[in-house]
Amino acid sequence: MRDWWGAPVGVVQQAAGTEGVVPEYNRPMSEYPTPYATLSPDLVLDAVESLGLPADGHLLALNSYENRVYQVGLEDAAPVVAKFYRPNRWSDAQIQEEHAFTQELADLEIPAIAPLIIAERTLHTFGGFRFGLWPCRGGRTPELGDPTVLEWIGRFIGRIHALGAVTPFRTRPTLDIASFGDEPRAFLLGNGWIPEDLLPAYSSVIDQALEGVHACFARAGEVAHLRLHGDCHRGNMHWTDAGPHFVDFDDARMGPAVQDLWMLLSGEREEMSIQLGHVLAGYEDFQEFDLRELHLVEALRTLRLIHYSAWIARRWDDPAFPAAFPWFNEQRYWQDRILELREQIAAMQEGPLWTLP
Numbered sequence: 471m472r473d474w475w476g477a478p479v480g481v482v483q484q485a486a487g488t489e490g491v492v493p494e495y496n497r498p499m500s501e502y503p504t505p506y507a508t509l510s511p512d513l514v515l516d517a518v519e520s521l522g523l524p525a526d527g528h529l530l531a532l533n534s535y536e537n538r539v540y541q542v543g544l545e546d547a548a549p550v551v552a553k554f555y556r557p558n559r560w561s562d563a564q565i566q567e568e569h570a571f572t573q574e575l576a577d578l579e580i581p582a583i584a585p586l587i588i589a590e591r592t593l594h595t596f597g598g599f600r601f602g603l604w605p606c607r608g609g610r611t612p613e614l615g616d617p618t619v620l621e622w623i624g625r626f627i628g629r630i631h632a633l634g635a636v637t638p639f640r641t642r643p644t645l646d647i648a649s650f651g652d653e654p655r656a657f658l659l660g661n662g663w664i665p666e667d668l669l670p671a672y673s674s675v676i677d678q679a680l681e682g683v684h685a686c687f688a689r690a691g692e693v694a695h696l697r698l699h700g701d702c703h704r705g706n707m708h709w710t711d712a713g714p715h716f717v718d719f720d721d722a723r724m725g726p727a728v729q730d731l732w733m734l735l736s737g738e739r740e741e742m743s744i745q746l747g748h749v750l751a752g753y754e755d756f757q758e759f760d761l762r763e764l765h766l767v768e769a770l771r772t773l774r775l776i777h778y779s780a781w782i783a784r785r786w787d788d789p790a791f792p793a794a795f796p797w798f799n800e801q802r803y804w805q806d807r808i809l810e811l812r813e814q815i816a817a818m819q820e821g822p823l824w825t826l827p
Contacts, residue, residue: 504788505557506538509599517596518542518552518603521588535790537720541606550586551604553720562600563641565593568722569602571634571697580629581715583607607715609708614734617748622713623734624752627702630716631727632757634697638724644695645725647687650773651680654780663783668804679772679811682818686769690762695724702730728763729770735823743823764822772814779807 515525528543538554555565569592575582585592585602592602612619643649655676658664664672699706700721707714734749735742750759782798785791797803 509538513597514540517601520596549606551606554599554601567639567641568719572719583717609710611704612707612709620748621752624749625755627730628753628756639697642723645723650777654777657780665801671808675808675811678815682815683769683772686765686818690765693726693760693763698725699730703733726763728766732767746823768817
């Protein structure tokens with residue numbers, strides 16, 4: 471995947487020394503065809519400085535598509551990470567609930583990176599955008615082939631879930647079949663994204679896949695929902711000699727615990743079964759795991775695949791997406807999705823990774 475540098479489209483910067491001219495970023499966002507058209511480097515630096523933090527002019531765009539994220543250098547201080555939230559995705563209350571959750575984790579010395587509190591707030595506005603600042607924390611991608619690393623990560627996810635189970639989110643959504651399966655299906659089929667000659671095959675296979683998802687959820691029965699990271703893949707963990715720290719809780723929501731575990735697993739079924747054993751060995755030091763949730767692993771993977779295609783389609787007017795996903799919406803892409811969903815149908819029929827009592 472490529473980095474997106476967030477260059478504004480068609481933005482004319484205010485000339486130095488001009489007075490009485492309204493800065494480009496203060497014009498109404500409705501005048502622009504894309505949500506980040508006015509997010510210029512000057513706006514990013516001015517937003518940080520509006521909080522009393524003098525920027526030194528160094529600005530590095532970080533890998534992000536849904537939001538825009540930058541490392542901003544400060545004078546006589548460590549750099550910060552500034553995240554500018556995609557307009558109209560989350561409400562203020564939902565963003566603040568994400569921030570509060572990460573702060574709860576940090577207060578318990580669970581390695582989640584919480585936003586900086588400035589002027590008694592973590593969510594700020596500038597130039598028509600909502601944004602927050604985080605301390606800059608380095609690290610490398612964890613080696614998920616190492617059993618010790620998997621167990622270590624499992625322990626910390628267990629601690630996150632132990633806290634996540636105490637109280638629910640009040641405003642954030644729940645991971646469910648309707649929002650991650652039925653609605654994305656309707657969007658893709660109803661908006662002309664599937665090539666006409668592939669439409670019958672795709673329509674048939676996605677319906678079969680969702681039937682398989684419903685069957686998996688039925689086999690699992692009523693499982694507990696708790697506050698999750700929501701997007702707990704290796705790219706959202708920074709590994710250091712002291713262990714992992716978890717970043718980007720932007721997709722935090724309610725859902726089954728296994729949602730934060732299955733993305734750590736890869737390879738053939740036997741390999742995933744072994745990996746899962748290492749993860750749960752650490753996880754259950756802090757939080758009991760309901761083995762019935764293993765019925766959901768391939769169902770959740772299927773929902774993510776369906777949701778992912780719809781996510782790209784919804785964002786196609788954002789210039790970041792055609793630049794980052796040039797292969798999307800080509801004939802080959804949808805042919806591959808049909809094969810992928812057929813594989814998932816078979817995987818869901820195989821049952822859980824472990825034989826349940």
